[in-house]
Structure formats: structure tokens, C-alpha cells
Amino acid sequence: MAQACAVGLRDISIAFPGASRAASPFVAVQGVNLDLVDGEFVAIVGPTGCGKSTLLNAAAGLLKPASGTVTIHGKALAGLNRAAGYLFQAEALFPWKTALDNVAIGLEVAGTDTDEARARARKWLARVGLAAFADRYPHQLSGGQRKRVGLAQVLIRDPKILLMDEPFGPLDAQTRQIMGNLLLDLWSQDRKAVMFVTHDLEEAISLADRVVIMGAGPASRIIGQWRVPIPRPRDIDVRLEPAFHHLHREIWAALKDEVVKGYRQSEVAS
Amino acid sequence: MAQACAVGLRDISIAFPGASRAASPFVAVQGVNLDLVDGEFVAIVGPTGCGKSTLLNAAAGLLKPASGTVTIHGKALAGLNRAAGYLFQAEALFPWKTALDNVAIGLEVAGTDTDEARARARKWLARVGLAAFADRYPHQLSGGQRKRVGLAQVLIRDPKILLMDEPFGPLDAQTRQIMGNLLLDLWSQDRKAVMFVTHDLEEAISLADRVVIMGAGPASRIIGQWRVPIPRPRDIDVRLEPAFHHLHREIWAALKDEVVKGYRQSEVAS
Amino acid sequence: QPAAKAEKPKLTLGVGGKPLLYYLPLTIAERKGFFKDEGLDVAINDFGGGAKSLQALIGGSIDVVTGAYEHTIRMQAKGQDIVSVIELGRFPGIVLVARKDRPIKSVKDLKGAKIGVTAPGSSTNFFVNFLMAKDGLKPDDASYVGVGGGASAVAQMKRGEIDAMSNLDPVITKLEDDGDVIILADSRTESGNEKIFGGENPAAVLYMKRDFVEQNPVTTQKLVNAFYKALQWLKTATPEDVAAVVPEEYLLGDKTLYLNAVKNSLPIYSRTGLIPERGMKNALNMLVEFDPELKAAKIDLAKTFDGSFVAKAAAAK
Amino acid sequence: MRNRFTLFTLQVLVAVVLIAIWHFGSTMKVNIPALSPKPFYPLDPFFFSTPLAVFERTFKDFYTGVIWYHLGITLLETMLAFAIGALGGVLVGFWFARKAVIAAVFDPYVKMANALPRVVLAPIFALWLGLGIWSKVALGVTLVFFIVFFNVYQGVKEVSPTLLANARMLGMSERQLMRNVFWPSALTWMFSSLHTAVGFALVGAVVGEYLGSAAGLGYRIHQAEGVFDVTGVFSGMLVLSIFVIIIDTLVSAIENRLLVWRPAPAAQA
Amino acid sequence: MRNRFTLFTLQVLVAVVLIAIWHFGSTMKVNIPALSPKPFYPLDPFFFSTPLAVFERTFKDFYTGVIWYHLGITLLETMLAFAIGALGGVLVGFWFARKAVIAAVFDPYVKMANALPRVVLAPIFALWLGLGIWSKVALGVTLVFFIVFFNVYQGVKEVSPTLLANARMLGMSERQLMRNVFWPSALTWMFSSLHTAVGFALVGAVVGEYLGSAAGLGYRIHQAEGVFDVTGVFSGMLVLSIFVIIIDTLVSAIENRLLVWRPAPAAQA
Numbered sequence A, B: 001m002a003q004a005c006a007v008g009l010r011d012i013s014i015a016f017p018g019a020s021r022a023a024s025p026f027v028a029v030q031g032v033n034l035d036l037v038d039g040e041f042v043a044i045v046g047p048t049g050c051g052k053s054t055l056l057n058a059a060a061g062l063l064k065p066a067s068g069t070v071t072i073h074g075k076a077l078a079g080l081n082r083a084a085g086y087l088f089q090a091e092a093l094f095p096w097k098t099a100l101d102n103v104a105i106g107l108e109v110a111g112t113d114t115d116e117a118r119a120r121a122r123k124w125l126a127r128v129g130l131a132a133f134a135d136r137y138p139h140q141l142s143g144g145q146r147k148r149v150g151l152a153q154v155l156i157r158d159p160k161i162l163l164m165d166e167p168f169g170p171l172d173a174q175t176r177q178i179m180g181n182l183l184l185d186l187w188s189q190d191r192k193a194v195m196f197v198t199h200d201l202e203e204a205i206s207l208a209d210r211v212v213i214m215g216a217g218p219a220s221r222i223i224g225q226w227r228v229p230i231p232r233p234r235d236i237d238v239r240l241e242p243a244f245h246h247l248h249r250e251i252w253a254a255l256k257d258e259v260v261k262g263y264r265q266s267e268v269a270s
Numbered sequence C: 001q002p003a004a005k006a007e008k009p010k011l012t013l014g015v016g017g018k019p020l021l022y023y024l025p026l027t028i029a030e031r032k033g034f035f036k037d038e039g040l041d042v043a044i045n046d047f048g049g050g051a052k053s054l055q056a057l058i059g060g061s062i063d064v065v066t067g068a069y070e071h072t073i074r075m076q077a078k079g080q081d082i083v084s085v086i087e088l089g090r091f092p093g094i095v096l097v098a099r100k101d102r103p104i105k106s107v108k109d110l111k112g113a114k115i116g117v118t119a120p121g122s123s124t125n126f127f128v129n130f131l132m133a134k135d136g137l138k139p140d141d142a143s144y145v146g147v148g149g150g151a152s153a154v155a156q157m158k159r160g161e162i163d164a165m166s167n168l169d170p171v172i173t174k175l176e177d178d179g180d181v182i183i184l185a186d187s188r189t190e191s192g193n194e195k196i197f198g199g200e201n202p203a204a205v206l207y208m209k210r211d212f213v214e215q216n217p218v219t220t221q222k223l224v225n226a227f228y229k230a231l232q233w234l235k236t237a238t239p240e241d242v243a244a245v246v247p248e249e250y251l252l253g254d255k256t257l258y259l260n261a262v263k264n265s266l267p268i269y270s271r272t273g274l275i276p277e278r279g280m281k282n283a284l285n286m287l288v289e290f291d292p293e294l295k296a297a298k299i300d301l302a303k304t305f306d307g308s309f310v311a312k313a314a315a316a317k
Numbered sequence D, E: 001m002r003n004r005f006t007l008f009t010l011q012v013l014v015a016v017v018l019i020a021i022w023h024f025g026s027t028m029k030v031n032i033p034a035l036s037p038k039p040f041y042p043l044d045p046f047f048f049s050t051p052l053a054v055f056e057r058t059f060k061d062f063y064t065g066v067i068w069y070h071l072g073i074t075l076l077e078t079m080l081a082f083a084i085g086a087l088g089g090v091l092v093g094f095w096f097a098r099k100a101v102i103a104a105v106f107d108p109y110v111k112m113a114n115a116l117p118r119v120v121l122a123p124i125f126a127l128w129l130g131l132g133i134w135s136k137v138a139l140g141v142t143l144v145f146f147i148v149f150f151n152v153y154q155g156v157k158e159v160s161p162t163l164l165a166n167a168r169m170l171g172m173s174e175r176q177l178m179r180n181v182f183w184p185s186a187l188t189w190m191f192s193s194l195h196t197a198v199g200f201a202l203v204g205a206v207v208g209e210y211l212g213s214a215a216g217l218g219y220r221i222h223q224a225e226g227v228f229d230v231t232g233v234f235s236g237m238l239v240l241s242i243f244v245i246i247i248d249t250l251v252s253a254i255e256n257r258l259l260v261w262r263p264a265p266a267a268q269a
């Protein structure tokens, strides 16, 4: 590979302790190999419960793989992945901070002084459409609003690697589009590496350079990868293009059976 | 109306106290009128933060409207709506119960004895594809798995009114389909009334009898309602039918501008 | 009459600090088996202080108390009918000492001093006040610190936190032995009491509610007999005799100290078990001086002590 | 909750009922042959005094001003014990919660220390710290410390794992985690313990004075006990109670200030 | 945490260091002219005894068996105080947390009661409950109750509003809410308070015995104090400490059993 490898997952397996003490460990993902080069936007799609979040946790250094290695910019990862920003699937805002402070904290941590951090946070809130909600505490926001605050919190730090776990899940189609464009803007500015988990195959294709499909768990693996040959910038109408349709159909065919398989496997797993 | 009105929202306005004590209250929805007859499946779509969850909370009796009345089966609602089952947008599983117990509790509460409740809960877990995960605690499940446990928890009680807030949000397309069919099965069996919040317009059209569109907040109102004239049962390919496309385009046109408007309004709101 | 049976052979007795030498006759009576000899089964409850044992008596959870005679006077003022039946200590045994390195050579010099007492409002406190009053000082002329009657009293004196102290044995003996203090007034000896009170001043007595005496005359008599025997035994005992009788634990701190303290304390125990008229007056005078409530009350001293049981015990011997 | 006025009325009502029971119990003899052959006071004034006497004495003490000096000393000790104990509990609690090894090693010793009867420790404190206020403060600290410590320790460990993961991914150092995550998250726990601790700080100070001192409310109570002046004892306790309410109100005010971010507690069924 | 063996070694090491300090402090004179003209013991054995003497005495007490009777009584009182106080605290805590009006009305009275010095209350307990174990139990209960109460009260109020809403929508009655929502949710809080409470139950029992009794460890400590027998005092405290560890281990075992559902506490940075 000519380009520098931003995130390298080599032969990663991840296991969780079994439900009871006696039970054997539950292997979530097994033998996953995935290389993400600098400036690449990879979307990960897969049936629910297949191990997408688990994989992101491993890339973030929050979970230690049972076997295999994680490399970040070529160096084996020990401890946390400090180069990455991670938007969690679950709620992770600080309930005791207002929306504004939740966004500003990412900068403050890095030593930016409070006034500047807040000014920039205010701009970011406006970008995600929440300028009027700066003083709200998280419990006073709607689900989609909380997610957008989380998005701003991660993006304001401008990390070189972005790990995003269903960032646009609770957003309507229109807002999704706006947020997607925001993300692409940032990404194209300085060649960030993005790992983007989504359930929406269309979204995956319209945003990513490469779409990675994971198989049904347990012991899920990567069952297919597709480069997206559509040139950028892609506008909203990209979904109507034949290349898009073609790719969509192809990936969908691979994906469809996995879910049904997952249903069948889950009966015997764990 | 010939049919009995299951949920009646008359001229509902809902306000939250302002962010600071001095601030004026934040009016989330205003003057909403919505009647849901027995056996009707209504989908509610609207831009993020417009007040969909708020409306469901009012129908559930968890929030008292600032003005207007909520009637359930013709009677004004005082306190909780005992006839309804509510799947929350946020996580609401009991962390100290296993997946199985989380599902069984709905029956146990109603007096079913533990053994029977568990047997039936086991069946329900299998239906949502989680048979193998019965002994897991919520924190050991993936986001989509938790949502499905919540779904089983609500559905097992077989309530006459179903309030569902983005029930299929964190699920992949395939699983969504399966869950959707499950829901429709139940619904058609005994003419439940369903209020279904979603961001996915296609999902709304393919599932619902009627699609209700809400405007951007604050002081959001219902800006349009469409009956879905497509006959049931609708199979997966319904999305390819012209009637579907036609309706989709029509609703989409109405909805599209709302988000942009929402962005503009949010700058001055609160 | 020895055939008479006790009305209440099982009884509970309260005391505020049983190991204190002040209450030695009780330990002697118990350990030498004098209660058993009388056919009594006495359960001894130890309290955090004399006041608490009295409260337990009034509350009805114990039958009799070995405590200070002054309690009987105080209770009369409060309308409680308490009567003492035998005197155990004829001198208070309280000693007023001052640190050697302070310019306090007599009671007069206490003006402005910080004086340790076992507890505020206790008899050690009144003892200093009484001495000061005799020398024309007011109670307010010094400040008082409660230091208890244990090791911490010794510690505070040694550290110099207090200038003088009114306390009992073994605290005093310990300080004397270590050469830290000089004695200003000593109520452990006959001569000392003569100087301070002009005679005796009853200390520990056995008291109970009058109801109890009336309802259980035989039991009371047997109790008094037992204590009388203990007093007789103490009359001739040496410190070593005492050390051999008391529980081993009492000696564990420091045996020499214990022997010295017993030696110093032996004179305080009553010889006859009877409170002389003079002693009662002395006790009352000391109290009245500082307690306005008592000053206002009319105390009938004759009611505070019933010597008939002691007389019978002495006669039987 | 209806409104402030109703609430206040109800509170006063409770006080009136309690005082009425006390009053009649201690001034009117009843005759229940089953319990006692003679008529007796249900609440013997020898032990309970009477409310009138207690109020009169309390009023007089304030009026003549003698109480202020003692009260001042006791409050000073209480405040110091509370401040030092709470601070210590918070710091050590945080420290232990973040250093699992240290916590595991010292765990049995902390628990042993918590079980030592303070009454027995009092002489040792007096020995080390003299008879001034510091030995009383130390006694209060030994009570406050453990109450706060155990709660803060638990509070820090209760931080949501996702939240912590997020904070760490945002690049927070251990110190920033403290300030932005553990501290606010443990605040509820801490304040819960502070409400208990306020009372115990006062108890510690008073018990310390009771066991050896020259001033303070505990000293006065002890003095009153020595001469069987129950009225004095109860008057002392009344003053104590009043002041603990005042201190606790302060704590609550700070709590409400610091915890504005919390959703209103779950409504009643 | 490395492993159990390392941990145990470290724990023993701490004990060894503490005992060594005590040993040398109380048996070797030092000469620091600045502090005292004469050579002196840093920890005067007259006040601190020596570890050897204390261990010897403790061993002898167990060996001859005299201690068992006293220990039995104290433990019985402790258990009862702990059980009754914790139960009361839990019940009243739940009740108050669910009835906002009652909580608001009684709030100041609970706080006042918490501030009453227990030492002063002892005679009243003796009056009501006699001199047997029950007056000591009562004293322990007054300590345990408040610690548990405040935590359970807060714990119940901390229940996540969404969770509660869900439970109510599932049709739970107030009793079912208790069992399925409030109780498990308040458990962490409760156990946190129980760890403090174990120690305080013992303290209450011992102080009760200290203030008036005929048996128990507190009685023995009191006796030893009266004759300057510091060795006896420290030996008594040593025995107390050992037993609190045993009781606390039991509490922890129950805690781990009941809280299996919790995610492992957030990892260390």
C-alpha cells in the first residue's frame, strides 16, 4: 500500500465472558482483517448484533482483542487510541454539562482557553442546527438533538481518525443529509480516516470510499468489501445513478442472507 | 366517525420550563389534533426535535399537556394510560434483569405465574431473534439487541394501544422488515391502535394506514396527513409500486422544507 | 432471725466505675463471697459514671446503687425518696494537686488557673470550689476542665494542659509516684479531712429507693451485712491482701501503682458503716454553697440515712 | 407538594403534636394499675423534664447570653470536623476509587478503623491534641470521614462506563477526568452522605466535649447531667437540634446550586 | 489487581509496618532535646501499651476462653442493631422517598434526631429498655438507622426517570415498582451505607456497654480503663476490629451475590 495505514486490524478476534461463569466465552468477531488508509472513508454494514460496535471499540483501544493486533499509524496500539474521535452508539453526553459545555469540553481538555472553546463550540452547535439549544442540559433535548451534540463534541476536536457508530441513527432523512455533508466537508479538508457504522446501505454507498460487510454473529467475520467507484463530490441525486443502483443491488444480495442466517445461528449461539 | 376513537388528542399544546428560570417556557407542540380509531396504524414523521416523543408521552399520560385534552377510548385521560404499551426511544430495560426476565416482567406484573410468563417470554425472545441471549443482562447486548428486547417486553403484554418511538431505529434493513411483519401480524389479529414514530418515510408508508407529518419545532403542529391507499397485505416489493412512489414523492415534498425551516427557526427559538 | 429469707434474693446493683478504689468495698464483698454467704445473688452493672447509675435506679432498672452520699441529698431536693443504709467511705478521697512547675503553692494561688476535674458538676468539681470559697475565691476565679478519672487525666497533667487537678486514686498516686505534682489538699486522710471539713464527710454509700427498703427489709439487711463484713475486713487488710482479692485485671496496668494507691486509700473506708451527724452536715454545706436549687430546698438530713440496718449488722457480729 | 405554606403548617403541626405529648406525658399522672400500682407520669419529668421548663431555660440562656460562648465553640468544632472530615473523605474516597490496588490493600484497615469505638479513642485524642478544640474536632472527623468516604468511593465507582469511555476518548487526563466526570457524578452520593455527616459532626464535637473539656454545649450538658438537671440537658439538646437544621439547610442550598443539571426526581405514581 | 496472593502479601506488609512503628515507638526511648529534656518513648507504653503485650493478652483471653462470653454478647447486640437499624432505615427510606409530602414534613425532625448525642440518650434507653442487651441495641440502631436511611432515600430518588416511566407503563403497582425498580436500583446505595453501618453498629453496642452494663467487650474495655490497663483496652479494640472485618466480609459477599447484573466497574486509566 502506498498510502500510510491509519488503522490496521490484523486477525482480530474478540471474546466476551459467557453469561454465567460456567458458560464458555462468547466470541463476537473472529479473524477480522481491515486496513484503513489515511484519508479513506470506510462504511461498515452488517446485521444487528454482529460486532460492529465491538470492532470500533477495539480500534479505539477500549477493548483488548483476545488475539490479533491493532496498529494505529503503523504503531501497535497499547492503551487508548489518542488519535481518534469516537461517537458512541449509546448516549455518552455529560448530563451535568449544558449542550454548549458538552461541545466545548473537547477543546478545553486540549488546553484551549474557556472563552475561545465556547465561542468555537457555539459555532459548532449552529452547524448541527442547535444554536438555540446551547443552554439545555442533555435530558432537556430530544434523541436526535442529543446525537447531534455528540457529533459536534467529537468533530470539534478535529481528530485524524473518526470512529462513528450509527451517528445519524435517530435523525430524519433531511437532517441526515445535512450532517453527512458536514462530515464529508471536514473529511475532505485534511484527509481524515473514517470508520463509519451504519444500517443504511444507501447512506453507506453515498458517503464511503469502501463498504465493508460483516457476517452474522457469533464469530462474525468480514464477508465482503466493495469499493464505491462513484466520483466525488456526490450530490443528493447520486442515489438515482445507475452505478449506485448496481452496487446497491450487489451488496444487498450478499447482505440479505446474513440476517436470516443470523436468526438461525442465534438459536444455538452463546 | 363510525369506529371507536382509541386515542384522541384535541388541541394539545405542550410546554417545557425554559432553560433558565427567567426564560419563557419552551412550547414544543401547539394545537395538535389527532384521532386514532381502533385498529388504525398511524405513522408519525417529522424533523428531529419537532415533538414526536413529546406527543407520545402525552398519549401515554406521562406528560400533562399545558392545554387541550387527551381521550382514551372516549374517556378523558387522568394519570397513566393503562391501555397502552409504550416502547421508549431511550433505553428503558431494567439493567438488573436478564433479557428473559425483562420480557417476562410485563406478564408477571399482570399476575401471570412466573413459570408461564418465562415460557412465553422465551417464545417472544425467539420471535425477535434473541433466543440464544435469554440469560444476558442488558449491558451485555448490542444496541439493536436491546431494542428488540424492549419490543418483546411491550408486545408480550398485548396492549390495545401501541405507542412506538422509533422502534426499529438501530436495526438493519433486513431485521427491520422482519420486525415490521411481526408487528403487522399482531396488529391485524385484534385491531390494535398503533402510533408509530419513525424517521424512515418508506417504512412509514409501507406499514401505516395513515402518515402524519409534523412541522419543525418549536410550537410544532401537524402539517399534513395522508391515507395510504395501498391494500394489505403489502409484501416487500410494495416499495416498487407506483402508488407507493407517488405517495412518497408527495409527502417528501411537504416534509423536505420543514427541516430547513427547522434549522432557521432553531436560531431564534428557546 | 438468720432463718428469715430474703424477699428478693436476686437483685441488681449499679455502680459508676467498679474498678475505682472509691468502690473497693463492693469488690471485696463480691470477691470474698459475702453476698453469697447472705444468700443473695447480686448482679453488678457498671455504668459510665455515678450519675448514670443513679438514673438507672430511678428508672427502675436496678435495685440498689453504691454511689456518692450527696446523691441522696440532691434527690431529696428533686422529690425522689432515696435513702442510704450504710456508709462505705468516710472521706471523699479527693485530692487537689498542682503541677510542681507552676507557681501554685496553696489554694489561694488557684486564681486564674485551669483546673482539671473528673467531670463538670461532679464532686471533684465541688471539692475545689469549696476549698476556694474557704480562701475567699469565687468559682468563677478559675476555669474547669473535665478530664475523667483515667489515664487521660494523668496525661493532661503531665502535658501541662492543666495547672491543677482535683481527682481520685489511682490518678493521684500515679502523679505522686512520678513526682509531677504537689498536694494542696488531701481528703484521703483523717488529718486532711479535719483541715478541710473539720471532720468527716461521707463519700460512697449504699443507697436505694425508700420503697425498696420498706418492701424488702430482710434483703436490705442482708445487703448491709455483706457490706459491713467487707468494711470489717478492710479495717485490718494490707494492700497486698486487697491485691490478692480483687480481680487479676485490676492489677494488670501496674501492680506497684495499684498497691501504692490502695495504701493511700485505705484510710478512707468507713470503719463503722454509720454516717455521723457532723458528716451529713459537712456534705450538705459543701453542696449548698454552689447549688442555688439546693439552697432553696429544705433538706431533712435525717431522711437521707437509715442507720438501723448497720446497727443490727454490728450487733449480730 | 402543595405549596410552601401548607408544608410549613404541617411541619408546625407535627412539632405541636410532639410537644403536646411531651407536655401532657410529663405533667399529668395516669393510673394504669396493670403497669404500676401507683399513678405515674408516662414521661417521668425526672428523665424528660417538661417542655415549658426546657423552653424557658433555653430562652433564658439565650436572653442572658451565657449560651453564645459555648455555642460558638461547639459550632466551630462542628464546622471544622465537618470540613476536615468531609474533605478527607472526598479525597481519600476519590483516591481509593481510582487506585484499585491501594483500595484493596487498605480496605480491611479502613473498615477496622471505622469500627473503633470513638468513646475509647477520646482519651488518645486528648493525649495527642490536648484539651482544646482540636481533640473534639478529631473525634468529629473520625465520624464524618468514614460516612463521606464510603459514599464517595462508591459514587466514583458508579460512573457510567460509556460516559467514562467517552471522556477518555476526548483525551481527558486523570485530573480532567476527576474534575469533569468523577466529581460531578459522585456529587449526588457525596451530598447524600453530607446530610448524615452534618449530624455526626455535631455529635462528635459534643461527645468530645462531654468526655473532657472546659466549654461547649457538650460541657454544659455534662455539667447539667452531673447535678441531675434534666432541663439543662434537654435545653442543650434543643439548641443542638436547632443548629443542625441551620447547617443542614446550608448544605441543601449548596446541593441545589451544584446539581441544577439533574432532571426533576421521578414523579409520584 | 494482580492476583490474590500479591494482594494478601501487600496487606500483611501494611500490618507489619504499622505494628513495627507501634513496637519501636513504645519500646525504644528516643532523645530529642528540642521536645523533651529527658529521653522519652515516642508512643508512651503507659498510654499505648506495646504490640507484644496486646497480642499476648488477646491470645490469653481467647486461650482461656474468658473473652467468648463477652464477645458473644457484643456480637449479638451488634447483629441486632445492624439488622433492626438497617431494616428500619430501608423501610423508612423507601417510604419517605415515595411520599414526598411525608418526607418534606418530617425532614427537619429526622435531621434533628440525627444530631442528638447518643451518649446523652443512653439513660433514656436504659429507662425504657432496661439494662439488658436491648438498650445497647437501641443505641446501635440510632446510629445505623440514619446512615442507611439517608442513603436509601437518595437511592430511591435516583432511579432513572425513563426506567420508572417504562415500569409504570408496564402496569406496575406501587408494590411491584418497589420490588422491581426501586429496590434493585437502590441496592448499590444501600450496600454502600451498610459498609459504614457495620462499623457503627459495633460502635453503638460497645458504647452502650461502656456506659452501663455487666458484660460485653465495651464493659471489659471500661473495666480496663478504670485500672489504667491500656493493654486490656487495646486488646479489646483489636478483638473488635477483627470481628468487624468478618461481618463486613459477609456483607460484601451478599452484595456481590445481589449485584451480579452490574457491568464491571469502569476500568482504570
Ligand SMILES: Nc1ncnc2c1ncn2[C@@H]1O[C@H](COP(=O)(O)OP(=O)(O)OP(=O)(O)O)[C@@H](O)[C@H]1O
Binding pocket: A016, A017, A026, A028, A046, A047, A048, A049, A050, A051, A052, A053, A054, A055, A089, A217, B139, B140, B141, B142, B143, B144, B145, B170
Ligand atoms: N459485554 C458483553 N458481554 C457479552 N456479550 C457481549 C457484550 N457486548 C456485546 N456482546 C455481544 O457481542 C455481539 C456484538 O455486539 P456489538 O455491540 O458489537 O453489535 P453491533 O454490531 O454493534 O450491533 P448493533 O447494530 O445492534 O449495535 C452481540 O451479539 C452482543 O450480544
Ligand SMILES: Nc1ncnc2c1ncn2[C@@H]1O[C@H](COP(=O)(O)OP(=O)(O)OP(=O)(O)O)[C@@H](O)[C@H]1O
Binding pocket: A139, A140, A141, A142, A143, A144, A145, A170, B016, B017, B026, B028, B046, B047, B048, B049, B050, B051, B052, B053, B054, B055, B089, B217
Ligand atoms: N425536558 C425538556 N425540557 C425542555 N425542552 C424539552 C424537554 N424535552 C424535550 N424538549 C424539547 O422539545 C422538543 C421536542 O422534543 P421531542 O423529544 O418530542 O422531539 P422528537 O420529535 O422526539 O425528536 P427526535 O426525533 O430527535 O427524537 C425539542 O426541541 C426538545 O429540545
Ligand SMILES: [Mg+2]
Binding pocket: A052, A053, A054, A089, A165, B142, B143, B144
Ligand atoms: Mg452497535
Ligand SMILES: [Mg+2]
Binding pocket: A142, A143, A144, B052, B053, B054, B089, B165
Ligand atoms: Mg424523539
